[in-house]
Amino acid sequence: MVKRVNLRDDECPVARALDVIGDWWSLLIIRDALDGVRRFNEFQTGLGIAKGMLATRLRDLTERGILESAPASDGSAYREYVLTEKGRGLFLVIVALRQWGEDHLFGPNQPMSSLVETKTGAPVARLGLLAQNGQRLEWTDTKVTKAED
Template identity: 70%
Template structure:
């Protein structure tokens, strides 16, 4: 097995973000947390992930400050995984991945899940990258500086 290389000291925020998130299982765990999953069994049942992999990913996400554990909301002895402010900050990332997938990975009419506004049931608008003054920007309107 190839040893994972840490990108934590990279000068690139994308590389550091990927290092913090870990892997695709972690993003799916975070996605499920946004849908209301809080307990180990909920994540495992929803994802079909092995207990060992899920244990490792949840531990890493807690260590990275994306989740915290809390007493179960129903008063039982269980612990729940709750997104921190840092974890909730990943919502636009999950939405961006969802919208990209909707645009590029499904055939017309193919069944897929949808993200809608809770109060109205209406689809959410596409994410738009904007300048500081609100103007819409394309990738060609941006550059990375050191």
């Protein structure tokens, strides 16, 4: 007993998602991977994470199909960690976290990094939830329905 709780078989997709990437470091690793980080050392020094932690995180994320190991792009004998399609799918999760952080976690004169369109350098638009007909939805306009398979 006292095993860490397991949400892998929960019927809620949010719970399953958190089971996979719901810890301190995983999303930061994925954030950096989306920014082009690929090598062990690059992750380690960039994040300031302990090497042991990083090693187990990279292994777990690889096992879960978020990252995959590839030969180094510079021709050396080392390997690299690159996002899979599944891993790249987390882009919008990172963007949502980023926009929330920008809105609520910075003081007036605190510098923050920001997400821009590569081509123009212009900041991206805010995320918004739409109905199928294109109308904007607030959280009060939605509800979760139980599975009824």
